[in-house]
Amino acid sequence: MERIARLLANIVGPEYVSTASEERYFYARDPGLMPAHSPDYVVLPQSTKQIQQIIRLANQEKIPVVPMGAGLALTGLVIPLKGGIIVDMKRMNKILEVNEKARYALVEGGTSQGVLKSYLERHHPRLRHSVPDAPPTATIAANVSIHGQGRLTQQYGFNSDLVSGLEVVTGTGDVCRIGSCALSGSWFSKGAPMPDLSGMFLGWFGSTGIITKVAVKLYPKKNLRDVEIFVTDRAELVPDIVFEITHTEMAEDILVFTQPKPMMFKDNHHVSFYITGDTEEELEFKRKMIWHALDPFIKSKDGGFMGIPPIMKPVLLESPQRSASRLADVKKGGGFEYSGPIIMLEAYPECMKKLQDLAAKYDLAYSGMVRIIDCGHAAMFAFAFAFNRADADMMERTRNAIKEVSDFVLDIGGLHWKPTVNEQKLAIAHMDPNTRKLMEIIKANLDPNGIMNPGNWEVC
């Protein structure tokens, strides 16, 4: 162990390697429910070259390598299941380029959402990226590598769809550029008009390589932003309501939430949508279009717009929205886990019922939250439960509820998002054999020694 630690220190400098038990304790877990497992080494590299050297060393020594951003994916994806080296990306946090006219930002592989957001606010106030509601320390590269979703996902797709170029170090230790940046110095496209190779890394949870640079598309940031909430008591109408809103093409983000507490939210489904505008006139026009689109529901008394209390508005308009983290403390003791399958929105009523049944069965505090993806082509349905970490029984009940969600998702034709290792196994088992074969070919070639985040996407 000492020998490897010394070799790692030669690469990144001794102050950026640790084998200390307290560090390993910390890096052995995430804030979710998965059992902890300790790494042997923690390293914090600062350059692509250092990452390349780490992976080469790991290949020689057959040591697992687990890239880590902020460790906030919650489903155990950064827990080093087979020990080895945690590559903490936090030092690689530079913003390398912002191209205003082509609207993209190129950042290093450990850059956080918060850093890019505040940089854009300061230097490019008319541009924004798709900010997820994760705490701002969450990293951009990790978020796209798990197909995350953010504030612009309803309009433009998964955050991984908004990638416009990658630099990766593959599991073989090769540095590889993907997209327009492979031919020129520009990072405007991740594939088209050439073969799109980004799919060999996006969605793989670091099991094919480590993203060292990522370019993400930026979009117009308007001066004004507002939020409205349409409420219905009929779950089966939610897909229709969202269909009408998306048809107007006027909304930014669209979220649906249902929760029993506080009382004002009990027994209803809330479709919240955001509108933006450079002027009051633009904002009001969009508001009016959407309100009009929902008139039939108001007339039939099946739904209506709620008045948003003034104290609630700033909370809803925050980006990222901190209230998402507050659920974690509903039961005191700071535990929070959600399974967020990607579904077709027509499954909303079924999912909602399942969530409520599970909450009742396991006696858990719950919240259901949906983010509409890409004009309604899909949706992320978060089955979220809060638990008290000091209450082992409650944790076990939460684990059981989440496990039931895993099975249920496949039954209704959904896909697990940022799946746990068990969910990945389920997905692999259900997969078309030729698809699996293709994944095997990719994995075997990009990570022949199986050292990259082992346990994840183990198709070989």
Add this chain to the structure above:
Amino acid sequence: MPKLQFDEKVCETCPTADCLVKCRFIDVDKDQAKAEMLRIARGEDSIVFDSCVTCYACEEYCKRGNHPFYLITEKREEKGLLTAPRAITTQWINIGEPQGKYKVGQIGKKVLSFGYMPELLDMAKGKLFEDLSPSFVFGQEFFCNVVYIHFANTSIIKKRLPMVMENFKKLGVEEVVCLHDECYGSFAHLAPAYGIEVPFKPIHYFDYLYERLQELKEQLRPLNIKVTYQRPCSSRLSSDKHRRVRQIMELIGAELVEREYQDENALCCGGIFAMLYGYDLANEVQTKNIEDMISHGAKYCVFNCPACQNTLGDKVAKKGIIPVHMIDLCKMAIGEKPLPEE
């Protein structure tokens, strides 16, 4: 169950049928107005059920105290005619559900009631309230529940209001100063209309402010500003207190601009209209109202009800009119708060 005290004969012999003749949302002459009210009273169908937007104004137009709006509401409920989307009604009923989370201060014989309006908790401080403020009640347990007449749901009022009265009774209070206009309307108007016993004397906060300002006369400095007043729907339940607006303005040196939509002809804030009927009605009413304020030179818009202020405050501000609550305006007049610059 409390029962509405409505007398059909009062309508039959009504010389004006002002309740509907004056209604801005229904176009009928005196004879038809009378006929419609009688149809409603007899449980028949009426065009009123389609057109009434729940502005409460007919409760003021009826000078014979026969409660036309409560009747319309009762009959709508009986017939299952919804005014609001079901989900909105459910939400409001849930909001008002007593949960044992009420707050009471050092209760004296006279108390301040904040109803269930958190905005008022911070407002009722300082010299205007110094003697009274330790003695207060706040929470769903003291919430007047009148708002449910917008939702054609009087059952919930009839169920909850007697419990609210019980809660006050248990405290042994003799006088309740209602900081929310609607609470006063409930205790002084709706409860008697339903024969619900009110175990204390309700006092409208306009009366309280007027008296208090006179006590603090020495400290009063004329504000010298042009204001308009946004009359809430609930003020139709206590129209005898509406005169106080003018009197308070005179006392604090604020000029109440004369405009079209004032007093009996006032327009709602539109908040409830948006929830019940969608964009167009609310937008039409709000646009007319704000344009009227602007064209008559108002620089400040004075609110009585915090809910109206939440609905209309931003909208008037965007048009250059400063929104301010009546209590805050009085604080400005005694130098306790700075006057926001025009």
